[in-house]
Amino acid sequence: MSAIRGARERARDEIVAAIKEEARRQLARDGAAKLSLRAVARELGMVSSALYRYFPSRDELLTALIVDAYDAVGARAEAALAAADPADPAARWSAVCGAVREWALAHPHEYALIYGSPVPGYQAPEATIEPAGRVALALVAIARDAHAAGRLKELQVPPAPPVVCTDLERLTAEYALGLPAPVAAALVASWAQLFGLIGFELFGQFNNVVEARDAFFAHSVRGLAHQIGITDPESAPAGS
């Protein structure tokens, strides 16, 4: 039951994939609130009760879609990180942030599913926490590499209070991030703030406020990078 699996098991996997595909299509079209098990089953030519053989509840289906969405945006972020010039922290930062934003704009309902309001009884079901960290880890990698290369400027902001430092030291120790606590604090803040920018743009808060969305985002993301000590190559003095 390990290497070669029975035809039944393979068929099951295919059906699960088909259900998720159709559910993702409905999610992209109508949003999470309108996702209906009956509609998914109808579209797949089965009866609604048959679907419960594969997902024990609507929430479980949504959880599966949440995991997939985290993985999708995480993969985009990692791809953007891999494609950027490793020697240019500012470019890497902009590339990852831009990739996340573009994925969000292309999949607004999936973005809302994972970074918007938690849908029903809102618990993070354990299986989501690992894929949820992929974007964060991409950002961490940028900061870690820049720090290791000595490309991180001294922070301009007032130092983090001790309780925050111990908090972040635990975090950097646990994940072996190799970052000083003040930088880690700035990084976590930037991470959250990045999704504030994206969320406001996506959810209409920037309507009648910001029109040049691309340029504004790029500019704000430069500000976030600056916040953790990553400066544009042209604006940073190379020597001192």
Place this chain on the structure above:
Amino acid sequence: MSAIRGARERARDEIVAAIKEEARRQLARDGAAKLSLRAVARELGMVSSALYRYFPSRDELLTALIVDAYDAVGARAEAALAAADPADPAARWSAVCGAVREWALAHPHEYALIYGSPVPGYQAPEATIEPAGRVALALVAIARDAHAAGRLKELQVPPAPPVVCTDLERLTAEYALGLPAPVAAALVASWAQLFGLIGFELFGQFNNVVEARDAFFAHSVRGLAHQIGITDPESAPAGS
């Protein structure tokens, strides 16, 4: 039909208020997705169809709650602004940001309703845009006053690109904000980023990441203030 209104009209206002009150209670308990017209009506001792005399649809009821929520958080922000030392921009900034966060922590579902994913077919129904701006205007007032008092430091970040500047100049002209475009750009970014911080804390993204929530938020908010040129009094030279 103006000064002294009939008993019927007065009863109508009372019923509308009772409906909103019960709806807000259910919203706070179960979230927007679970808000049910039938349950509200049941709790109020009426039949569900009677409710449609007061709200033409469930979405209209939700819109009313959205407006109320915007007004509530806006009022909190304005109250915090009024209570803070007018001569201390950093204190005002922290006070307003902290007030917004505290309201969000106290009313998570209402916060999710207005700053989370837009619920169904997501349109901002015109009536929401004015109360939605109250928090932003409170933040603007801080920056404007600080700028007028010469308390805004030169921005440390690279200048905003021209297209962003023209965008923000239109905005400052339209609302008579009295802010230079680069400061306005930083302010809008900080505004969005503030809600990124609050949203991540509220929606569980900081679980197992940030434990000292109060201190971390206070520290990050200082960073946001720094971003628009507001510095802590103790870290800013008083004279020059």
Place this chain on the structure above:
DNA sequence: TCTCGCGCAAGAGCACCGCTCTCGTTGTTG
């Protein structure tokens, strides 16, 4: 190879939802 058992689809059904329509009733107003 045959048969047994398990996985499965199907259908009926329950309780609930948003929303509509009709029908008496009742307060308001000309």
Place this chain on the structure above:
DNA sequence: CAACAACGAGAGCGGTGCTCTTGCGCGAGA
């Protein structure tokens, strides 16, 4: 006082998530 409009109640439509039972057919073990 009478006509009218607003109102509450009720039935009903189509939809939802979810459960339970039933019977069938495929795959694995004898």
